Amino acid sequence: MLVVMKKGSGDTELTGVIHKITQSGLTGHVSKGMERTVVGVVGQTYPELRDMLELLPGVEEVIPISKPYKLSSREFQHEDTRIQIGDVTIGGDTLTIIAGPCAVESEKQVLDTARAVKEAGANILRGGAFKPSTSPYQFRGLGKEGLEILALARSETGMPLITEVLTPHDVDLVARYADILQIGARNMQNFILLDEVGKTKKPVMLKRGMSATIQEWLLSAEYILSQGNRRLMLCERGIRTFETYTRNTMDISAIPTIKKLSHLPIIGDPSHGTGKWYLVPPLALAAVAAGADGVMIEVHPNPDQALKDGAQSLTFDSFRQFMAQLAPLASALNRKLPASPEERGSD
Ligand code: PEP
Ligand code: MN
Numbered sequence: 001m002l003v004v005m006k007k008g009s010g011d012t013e014l015t016g017v018i019h020k021i022t023q024s025g026l027t028g029h030v031s032k033g034m035e036r037t038v039v040g041v042v043g044q045t046y047p048e049l050r051d052m053l054e055l056l057p058g059v060e061e062v063i064p065i066s067k068p069y070k071l072s073s074r075e076f077q078h079e080d081t082r083i084q085i086g087d088v089t090i091g092g093d094t095l096t097i098i099a100g101p102c103a104v105e106s107e108k109q110v111l112d113t114a115r116a117v118k119e120a121g122a123n124i125l126r127g128g129a130f131k132p133s134t135s136p137y138q139f140r141g142l143g144k145e146g147l148e149i150l151a152l153a154r155s156e157t158g159m160p161l162i163t164e165v166l167t168p169h170d171v172d173l174v175a176r177y178a179d180i181l182q183i184g185a186r187n188m189q190n191f192i193l194l195d196e197v198g199k200t201k202k203p204v205m206l207k208r209g210m211s212a213t214i215q216e217w218l219l220s221a222e223y224i225l226s227q228g229n230r231r232l233m234l235c236e237r238g239i240r241t242f243e244t245y246t247r248n249t250m251d252i253s254a255i256p257t258i259k260k261l262s263h264l265p266i267i268g269d270p271s272h273g274t275g276k277w278y279l280v281p282p283l284a285l286a287a288v289a290a291g292a293d294g295v296m297i298e299v300h301p302n303p304d305q306a307l308k309d310g311a312q313s314l315t316f317d318s319f320r321q322f323m324a325q326l327a328p329l330a331s332a333l334n335r336k337l338p339a340s341p342e343e344r345g346s347d
Contacts (some may be wrong), residue, residue, distance in 0.1 A: 001278055002075055003053050003119050004029075005061045011056025013188050014039070020056060024049055029070075029226070036060075040076045042226055046222065051100040055097035055259045067261075069218040072232075077263040079291040083203050083231045084159045085179050088123050090203070091265030093339035094336040095326075096294025098162060098267065099319060100126035103139060104146035116316040121323045125150070125159040126296060130166045130174070131308060132186045139307040141215040147177040154179075159332055162205060162296075168196040178183045183212050185272070188220050189327040198227025207235045210248065216256055221264060233265040234258055235296060236287070238273035247275020247312070255290040266291075271298040280314055281322040283330055297322070 003017055012174035014030065021028035026043035041049070050062045065075055069283055083090040090096045100115035104110050104127045114125050127145025131139060144148070146320050165171055168189065174181060180203045184263045187193055188209035197204045204224055208217045217234065226230050236255055238248025250273030258266045268287025270280045299315040300306045314322065323337075330337050 001045045001050060001063055001084060002039065002040040002070075003332045004060045004063065005037040007036065008056050009037070009058030013056070013162070015215045016056055017053065019058060020053060021233075024052075025228070029076075033079050034204075035078060038076060040070045042070055047147045051341045061113065065158075068215065069262075072218045072221040072262045072264055074261060074263055081230065081232070081263045081265060083233060083265065085124075085203060086158075088160055088338070091293050092268075093267060093334070094338060095288060095292075095330055096124060096128060096265075096267065097119070097122040097323070097338055098124040098126050098294065098296035099299045101128075101272075101300045101306065102298045102313065103128045103131050103307055104140075104142050104149050105307050107149050107152065107230070109247065109301055110149045110153045111301055113316075114157045114159060116301075117299055117319060118157045118159055119241055120316070120320045121337055122297075122319075124162055124180070125157065126162045126182075126298075127153075127307075128164050128182075130170060132166060132184050146174065147174065151177050165197065168192050171196045171200060174194070174240055175200050180205055180233075183207060188212055188217065189224055191199075191220075193221035194220055195227055195231065198224040198229045200229060201231075203231040203233070203236050205233050207237050207269070208239065208251075208254065210238070210240050214254060214261070218262060221262070231304070233267060234262070235269050236273070236274075236292075237269040246273075246279065248273055249286075250274055251281070252286050252290050255287055255292050259291050265293040267296050268292040269292045271296070271309065275312050277303065277312055277314055277318065280312065280323060281318070284322060286323060287331060288326065288333070288335070 018028040027042040031038045035104035131141035162180035163178045164182040165174040181313040183206045185207045238250045242279035298313040299319045303310040303313040
């Protein structure tokens with residue numbers, strides 16, 4: 001249920017509405033937009049509540065929402081969410097370019113990659129220190145040492161970091177290092193983990209589960225939002241289909257669908273979406289053309305020797321070529337690319 005406040009109504013009326021909602025054993029989440037203030041009522045609502053809320057001073061109307069997700073919906077918040085991290089804005093006119101290795105392997109590998117992707121125009125560095133692994137015999141990450149390497153790369157390049165947190169127990173540790181907490185596909189429905197990252201003040205990127213419907217994905221987003229963390233973005237990383245040529249099927253249609261249903265920024269991940277390096281640039285372009293707020297791309301100094309996901313990793317050269325292909329598309333779509341070091345002038 002959404003309570004739409006009258007234009008010109010003030011904090012007293014808003015407090016009255018929240019009070020009534022709380023008294024009824026429910027929670028009210030406020031969205032102050034340019035046009036209107038809306039209170040999302042979360043919990044087990046009942047029909048009489050609508051009449052009661054409609055009688056309160058300052059209330060324009062009460063709209064029942066039939067969708068099970070509320071706070072992630074466009075009805076709750078009409079304007080796109082923008083997430084500010086230093087001078088990087090996710091969800092604005094500027095595309096967000098996240099790049100880096102699948103896994104942190106060594107200081108040199110991360111520093112070399114960070115410098116190369118920054119030079120080519122990326123504005124966020126990725127790298128997994130805690131790696132989810134289908135097989136227990138695969139590389140599972142360097143853990144805390146990996147986080148320290150990433151932090152070193154951030155202080156060298158100034159790029160914010162995104163890295164995955166695998167368990168509720170690691171949230172505090174990872175949040176001490178990361179600028180964005182990544183929830184991986186395998187954990188999209190780890191509800192305890194979603195609650196925990198929802199309690200932090202860190203931006204979160206929620207990847208789509210490999211067999212998750214869009215509704216299930218938005219309900220997972222709801223876990224994070226309803227804990228009070230509104231700095232949330234989504235990531236389409238491909239889903240399981242009958243096709244075996246590609247690792248996953250990159251669901252491009254999910255991007256404009258999310259844009260229609262939700263105000264949350266969405267990032268395309270064609271590396272996991274395809275599993276093949278030569279499919280990464282075309283699918284990244286397709287994601288941007290379909291309205292993505294940015295892309296996340298795996299890049300490795302030597303994909304042949306990568307401990308994880310080498311087959312889908314771009315070399316420094318192929319990442320540079322991709323960025324050159326992206327430029328005319330971005331300008332045709334009126335989207336900006338992150339400023340290059342020369343444009344920034346400082347470094
Ligand atoms: C990753 O980003 O390296 C990763 C493990 O992705 P996913 O959770 O989408 O498989
Ligand atoms: Mn990977």
